[in-house]
Amino acid sequence: MKLKKISIASLFFLSGILLGQAVPESPKGIKANFSMRSIEAYQENSQNKLEEFYEYLSIYSSETNVELKKQIRENILAMADAQMRFRDFTKSTQPEIGFIEFLSKIENKSYRFEIKSGQNSRELGLNEWVNSYVLVVSNQQIRTEFEVNQIIRFEPLEKKFGSKSKTVWEINLGDIQN
Numbered sequence: 764m765k766l767k768k769i770s771i772a773s774l775f776f777l778s779g780i781l782l783g784q785a786v787p788e789s790p791k792g793i794k795a796n797f798s799m800r801s802i803e804a805y806q807e808n809s810q811n812k813l814e815e816f817y818e819y820l821s822i823y824s825s826e827t828n829v830e831l832k833k834q835i836r837e838n839i840l841a842m843a844d845a846q847m848r849f850r851d852f853t854k855s856t857q858p859e860i861g862f863i864e865f866l867s868k869i870e871n872k873s874y875r876f877e878i879k880s881g882q883n884s885r886e887l888g889l890n891e892w893v894n895s896y897v898l899v900v901s902n903q904q905i906r907t908e909f910e911v912n913q914i915i916r917f918e919p920l921e922k923k924f925g926s927k928s929k930t931v932w933e934i935n936l937g938d939i940q941n
Contacts, residue, residue: 792889793917796932806883809894809915809934816842816936817876817898823866824874836866843936850939852876852900852909859939875901879908883915891916891937912940 793802819839826832849862853869860868881896891914898909914937919930 793932794887796919802887803883805917805932805934806892806894806915809892809917810878810881810883810896812842812934812936813881813894813896813913814878817878820869821875821877824869824872827871832870839866844938847936848938850909850911852898852907853902872902875899877901890918893940914938914940 793805797805816839819835819842823832823835823839826835843862845863847862848859849865850858851860851865851868853865853872853874877899879897879899881894884893884895886892893912894915895910895912898911900907900909916935916937917932918935920933921928922931
């Protein structure tokens with residue numbers, strides 16, 4: 764069972780790493796570097812990344828093995844900005860908290876997170892867009908639905924491969940807007 768969870772966690776982590784694509788050295792924004800068809804493909808991939816992110820949160824919330832939990836937490840933090848403001852899906856009284864605080868709140872509480880429906884914004888910023896989705900949060904017998912608007916950042920990142928370097932673009936999860 765532990766091997767299966769480690770395999771799933773490793774697979775999700777590797778799929779997140781492989782989303783980058785080499786592009787020319789012109790980081791002036793996504794519209795300047797990609798066709799609309801490519802941007803739409805990346806937006807679709809961002810929806811998959813959100814689903815992967817919430818699957819990780821579900822595993823993290825119920826996992827008891829300390830080492831596996833540590834690896835899952837690292838994978839979660841690689842997908843999202845640790846400094847982002849995050850909606851507190853555990854209470855309705857406090858609308859927004861820090862992401863690290865949220866991770867502490869769900870730890871060992873067996874929360875389940877599932878995206879019920881979602882869509883990408885047609886409006887693009889320089890290096891971001893907004894994904895809107897309905898998130899179902901379950902804990903014991905309580906099931907709550909939240910309408911969420913989350914910023915998705917698509918940013919260039921300089922990576923070195925030996926003596927060569929390339930610019931790759933990476934999808935990162937940003938703040939949740941209220």
